[in-house]
Amino acid sequence: MKFGVFDHLDRGSRDAHAFYEGRLQLAELYDREGFCCYHLAEHHSTPIGLAPAPSVFLSAVAQRTKRLRFAPLVYLLPFYHPLRLIEEICMIDQMSGGRYEIGVGRGISPVEARFYGVNAREAAERYAEVLAIVTTGLREPELSFHGTYYHFDKVPLELAPFQRPFPPFWYGVHAAESAQRAARAGFHVVTNEGPEKSAPVAAAFRAERQAMREMGIVRHIVVGESDAQAYALAKPAYAKWVDNFYYLHRRYGLTSQHGKALDLDGALVEGTAIVGSAATVIARLEEQFATVGFTYLLGQFAFGDLAVAEAARSIERFARLVMPAVRELGFAESDHSSVVR
Numbered sequence: 001m002k003f004g005v006f007d008h009l010d011r012g013s014r015d016a017h018a019f020y021e022g023r024l025q026l027a028e029l030y031d032r033e034g035f036c037c038y039h040l041a042e043h044h045s046t047p048i049g050l051a052p053a054p055s056v057f058l059s060a061v062a063q064r065t066k067r068l069r070f071a072p073l074v075y076l077l078p079f080y081h082p083l084r085l086i087e088e089i090c091m092i093d094q095m096s097g098g099r100y101e102i103g104v105g106r107g108i109s110p111v112e113a114r115f116y117g118v119n120a121r122e123a124a125e126r127y128a129e130v131l132a133i134v135t136t137g138l139r140e141p142e143l144s145f146h147g148t149y150y151h152f153d154k155v156p157l158e159l160a161p162f163q164r165p166f167p168p169f170w171y172g173v174h175a176a177e178s179a180q181r182a183a184r185a186g187f188h189v190v191t192n193e194g195p196e197k198s199a200p201v202a203a204a205f206r207a208e209r210q211a212m213r214e215m216g217i218v219r220h221i222v223v224g225e226s227d228a229q230a231y232a233l234a235k236p237a238y239a240k241w242v243d244n245f246y247y248l249h250r251r252y253g254l255t256s257q258h259g260k261a262l263d264l265d266g267a268l269v270e271g272t273a274i275v276g277s278a279a280t281v282i283a284r285l286e287e288q289f290a291t292v293g294f295t296y297l298l299g300q301f302a303f304g305d306l307a308v309a310e311a312a313r314s315i316e317r318f319a320r321l322v323m324p325a326v327r328e329l330g331f332a333e334s335d336h337s338s339v340v341r
Contacts, residue, residue, distance in 0.1 A: 240304030
């Protein structure tokens with residue numbers, strides 16, 4: 001089993017400068033405590049994500065850490081000019097000495113796509129075209145490509161990534177079919193579904209993968225001195241996170257298709273949150289592993305208005321008490337550091 005971090009960088013109660021500094025301090029803590037990778041969401045014009053330019057924040061993470069790997073989860077590819085994205089990826093991978101990883105997706109919010117002038121009906125096609133351009137441009141010294149949306153003819157590429165042919169790729173999945181496609185492409189995958197829905201996704205991924213790739217799950221996690229203390233910390237923080245998550249839905253009168261639990265109790269029942277003492281968290285993780293068979297756990301340790309100090313104590317308990325107890329879970333062939341080819 002390997003352990004990483006997922007962060008929406010959703011708005012808390014502090015001003016933006018203090019908020020970013022707090023999250024960077026937590027990145028330093030993840031580095032010290034031996035987490036594999038820090039994964040950052042991208043959202044726009046919504047308090048669920050205050051990293052609308054993930055490359056900017058992750059560049060700061062690169063400078064504040066030494067071993068921690070880091071990745072957008074995901075770059076919303078239809079929102080990007082592919083040439084600019086190739087250059088950003090190469091810069092960050094070089095500056096970090098090859099610690100960068102790349103999450104890609106087409107986006108789940110039609111409102112955010114509209115803000116960027118992206119027709120939601122074209123998103124899948126744009127995603128595929130940008131991905132093809134990026135993977136080509138990361139490998140080659142010059143770029144030639146002629147598609148529906150972009151045309152390049154022998155554009156010189158002065159930068160190449162540190163990791164060859166390019167950094168590992170990640171993809172977020174919710175269904176078995178998408179897990180199969182990602183496996184065939186050689187991507188690591190992550191799902192934030194509960195155990196019952198994650199199990200067929202994981203089974204489909206394992207059946208299809210051609211090489212050693214990670215099957216990851218995301219969970220809101222708070223580790224307290226006791227079950228009661230952890231619950232008291234997590235309940236209001238999760239409520240704030242939900243409020244942030246559904247901001248655009250409320251503003252534009254939209255019906256959500258995401259099915260997120262609306263309170264902590266619901267998240268605990270569906271298994272997307274794991275909250276309690278170290279012993280309780282260990283037991284829940286063992287139960288979920290028996291159902292899903294994941295190889296990589298991404299803890300969402302900082303969310304809502306959970307104070308930085310409280311998040312740090314939870315992270316330390318997780319790293320020092322939970323990780324050693326469940327590290328042996330997983331599949332021996334898993335290798336998170338392998339470069340996707």
